[in-house]
Amino acid sequence: MxxxxxxxxxxxxxxxxxxxxxxxxxxLIVTDPPYNLAKDYGNDSDSKSFKDYIIFTEAWTKEASRVLKPTGTIYVFMGFRFISYLYQILEKENKLHFCNWICWYYTQGIGRKRGFSPRHDDILMFTKSKDYIFNLDAVRVPQKYYRSINNMRGANPGDVWEFSHVHYCQGNRQDHPTQKPEGLIERMILASSNKGDQVVDPFAGSGTTLRVCQQLKRNCLGFELNADYVELTKKRLSEPFAGFDSTDPKMERVPNDLNDSEIREEYIQNHVDWFLKNHDNARDEFYKKVQNKHSKDKI
Ligand SMILES: C[S@@+](CC[C@H](N)C(=O)[O-])C[C@H]1O[C@@H](n2cnc3c(N)ncnc32)[C@H](O)[C@@H]1O
Incomplete structure (x- = not known):
């Protein structure tokens, strides 16, 4: 290492x-605490009474806010049941500054017969002060159209982020009920920290934040109540890296109107360096899309 x-x-x-x-x-703190939806994490941490869950949230966010540097940022995943309370606690009790309410949109999930099937989780992004790190260039996404006036380095990804869950058949799927996609965490780490910075994930689960920090050369400290998940994380961290396990579909998008073959060739090389740097496994799909779009032209 x-x-x-x-x-x-x-x-x-x-x-x-x-x-x-x-x-x-x-x-930077990136974390995904139990949502209190009675998931089985090998302990009763996800089955608290309403009151106890609020007390627990107040206690951990108080410590998290205290340890953040003045330029620091916190991202917290949360389900619909407690997100409004979490928002209040972060803003009113901890005096943090609201930055974004991010919607993690996923295309597959459980189905409902009465009511709409849920297809998103939310992530609250707060900062300790108004002077915080934000590396927009590190998280840009490809433009829809090639235009000489467009910034082809890419657009702001916005606050709705599409990533599939890590499916049970995927190689990187861990034995943990709520493993998050690495691509999602990658965006937070790149936007809100620099190489060598200190990241903490107090509810580490299967170690997704640690794995992403390992590849992006940030220091990372994780805490986890379940000793089995600690062992699972250690194993995950020792495995060879072949690219993050999830990619925003926009990253494989080939801009329309890339008609000039010289410009196209230069753009394609840049695209891979800018948008698929830690996603070797997504390159073939991108090249296929380029082929399909420009099959009649020399690529
Ligand atoms: C939603 S999961 C995190 C999943 C993680 N983001 C991932 O990608 O694998 C929450 C984790 O917090 C752990 N946990 C619950 N209460 C805890 C506590 N008080 N201290 C540390 N970890 C705790 C659970 O065991 C569970 O693994």
């Missing part, structure tokens, strides 16, 4: 572990 960054998973309770960290010492 690169000597310059440290990836560490520790067993234990998030609140107690956060208490061990110094004030204003962490650049």
């Amino acid at each position: 690169d000597e310059k960054h440290k990836i560490e998973i520790q067993p234990g309770d998030a609140i107690l572990k956060l208490k061990e960290l110094e004030n204003n010492s962490i650049d």
Whole structure:
């Protein structure tokens, strides 16, 4: 592993572990706490009473806010049941600054017969102050059209992010009920931290945040209550890397009107470097799309 960054998973309770960290010492927190929907994480952490869940959320967010640097950012995943309470707690109790309400849109999920089938989770992004890190160039997405006046380096990805769940048949699927797609976490880490920065995930689960930080050369410290998930994370971190397990479909988009073959050739090379840097496994699909679109022309 690169000597310059440290990836560490520790067993234990998030609140107690956060208490061990110094004030204003962490650049970025990316976390996905239990949503309190009675999922089985091998403990009863997802089955609290309403009141206890609020007390738990107040306690861990208080510590998380304390340890963030003044330029730091926190992203928190949350389900519909508690997101409004979480928002209040972050803004009113912890005095953090609201930055974005991100919608993670997924195309597949459970079906409902009465009511609409849920197809998104939400992610709240708050910062400790108004002076925070945001690397837009690191997270741009391909333009829809080639135009000389367009910034072909890409567009702002917006606040609706499409990523599929990690399917059970995928090689990187871990034995954890709520594993998140790596591509989703990649965008948060790239936007809100720099190489060598310190990231924390207090509810590490199968270690997705740690795995992404490992590849993006950030330091990462994770906490996890279930010792089996700690072991699973250690194994995941030791595995060879073949690209992140999920890609925003926009990243494989070939802009329309790339008619000049010289410009197209240069663009295609840039596209791979800009948008598919950590996604070797998505390159073939992109090249196929280029072929389909420009089959009559020399590529
Ligand atoms: C929603 S999952 C995180 C999934 C993770 N983002 C991933 O991609 O695998 C929440 C995790 O928090 C853990 N957890 C619950 N209460 C905890 C606590 N008090 N301290 C540390 N971890 C806890 C659960 O065991 C579970 O693995």
